[in-house]
Every structure is written in C-alpha cells, then in structure tokens.
Amino acid sequence: MWQDAKALNATASGIFVLTLLACIAAGVWWVAQRPMFTLRTIRIETIGQDELKHVNHLTLRSNALGRIKGNFFTTNLDAVRQAFESVPWVRRATVRREWPDQLIVALEEHEALGTWGEDGKLLSTKGDVFTANLAEAEEDHTLPEFDGPDGSEKEVLSRYDELRAWFAPLKLVPESLSLSGRYAWTVKLNNGMSVALGREQTSTTLKERVDRLLGIYPQLVEHLQNIETIDMRYQNGLALSAAGLKIPVEGAKPKAAIKKNNVKPQH
Numbered sequence: 001m002w003q004d005a006k007a008l009n010a011t012a013s014g015i016f017v018l019t020l021l022a023c024i025a026a027g028v029w030w031v032a033q034r035p036m037f038t039l040r041t042i043r044i045e046t047i048g049q050d051e052l053k054h055v056n057h058l059t060l061r062s063n064a065l066g067r068i069k070g071n072f073f074t075t076n077l078d079a080v081r082q083a084f085e086s087v088p089w090v091r092r093a094t095v096r097r098e099w100p101d102q103l104i105v106a107l108e109e110h111e112a113l114g115t116w117g118e119d120g121k122l123l124s125t126k127g128d129v130f131t132a133n134l135a136e137a138e139e140d141h142t143l144p145e146f147d148g149p150d151g152s153e154k155e156v157l158s159r160y161d162e163l164r165a166w167f168a169p170l171k172l173v174p175e176s177l178s179l180s181g182r183y184a185w186t187v188k189l190n191n192g193m194s195v196a197l198g199r200e201q202t203s204t205t206l207k208e209r210v211d212r213l214l215g216i217y218p219q220l221v222e223h224l225q226n227i228e229t230i231d232m233r234y235q236n237g238l239a240l241s242a243a244g245l246k247i248p249v250e251g252a253k254p255k256a257a258i259k260k261n262n263v264k265p266q267h
Helices: 005-032 057-063 077-085 134-140 153-170 205-223
Strands: 041-046 090-098 102-109 112-116 121-124 145-147 174-179 184-189 194-199 227-231 237-242 256-259
Touching: 077 090, 077 102, 112 134, 121 153, 145 153, 153 174, 153 184, 153 205, 194 205, 205 227, 205 237
Parallel strands: 041 102, 112 145, 145 174, 194 227
Antiparallel strands: 090 102, 112 121, 174 184, 184 194, 227 237, 237 256
8 A cells, every 4th residue: 555656645635635624624613603703682573563562571581592502603593493482472483693693583472362271271363272471361352262172273263253253243242162072062152141053064054053043032032031041953943041031831941942843952
C-alpha cells in the first residue's frame, strides 16, 4: 500500500476532506453559539381571529415560555409548538423562525360552545373537547350541555345545529343534547321540556319526529301546562308527562299518551 501512490493520494484527500468538514462544523457550531443568536423575542400572532380572548401573556409565560430551550438555530420548533398547545384554550399553534433572534408563534384559540359530559370538559364550536376554566367560558354566553360516546362529538355538534333550526318555528332553543350509548337522542329545550327522539332508523327519522311534534305542540300547550317530557318514539303518536297532570283512570300512571294505535315506542 505504501508504494501505491494513488492509494496514498486518495487516503490523504479523504483525510483532508474529513478535517475540512470537521472544521466547518466546528465553525458553524461556534457561530451558532454567539450571543447575537440568543432568542430575544417571541412574537404572538393569531390564526383566523382578531384577538385572543382567554389566552394572555401571563398564561403563556407560566405555561410555555419556560419550556423553550436553545437559541435561534438550536431550539426545537416541534417542542415549542407542543409547549404552546399545552396551554389552556390553545387549539393549535404554528412556529417559525425569523432572522436573527425571533420566533413567530401563531395561535388559534378554542371557542367554547358548551359543556361535554359530567367531568367539567368543554365542547368547542369545531367539535373539539378540551379542558379549560369553566367560569371563563360561562362569561361569554350560557353554555348548553352535551354528552355522548367517545368519538361522537362532531356528530352531536352537527345534530345540535339541526335541532336549533328545526325548533326555531316554535321559538324553542335546545339547552342540552345527549346521545346515549345505544345512540338514542334526547334534547332538552329552554322551556324545561325534555324530548326523547330515539335512534335514527333512517336519515329522516329524527326530522319526521320533530315535525310531528311541531304539528301537535300548539294543541298540547293549549290544554296542558308545564309539560316535562315528551316521548316521540311512537310511530303514530307520542307520550308525555306534565306537572299536576291528572288522568281519570283508577291506577293509571301520571303520564298521558296520545297515539292512534297501541304500539310500543321505537328506539
């Protein structure tokens, strides 16, 4: 080998290239550590919103800023993004560098629509379940109550929008909406009345049941006060209960049934 001039030249060239690369890497590392590249500014912007209502700089400082490590070159942007997305009310964050010493963080804030379940979580207007200060959410508006199986959040949100439109002719507004484990729907309205709509047997089942209720509701309230529950799962009618309702039948339960045939309620 030592007599092979070509092999010696190739080896020497390889060693030279490796040495040069090592020097370049060391130089880049040295430059990257200079104080001029220390992160001096983190600018907060918004995504699709004029301003942030619930996320403030004090919250960001206590929850996210302390978790940012490194300088302009070495900070991990994905770790920074995760730090900001861990802050209450933050739905999404994007992070980019701006030469020579800034990070630009764009935040999208959750907009709470109502509560979800019984453990104090919130449902956003985009169908996301998140955890935040319930009192802050209640400052914006009265919160409807939602519940359903895991993964049904967006379905419940979509159905809520439809029910609001369906009951609008009666000037009734859904205050709570629940989807049971058997996928049966129950809606409570702002007059205190709870309506069992049951399961969706077809794509039009719920709409048809609501339409039947809309058709007969004026007659019901003309003769009955303080209706508590209405069961619309009957194929040709409904069943209801009302405070103080009296049925002149011995041994009858405190529930009135209005139906054409003696059929069991459908789910």
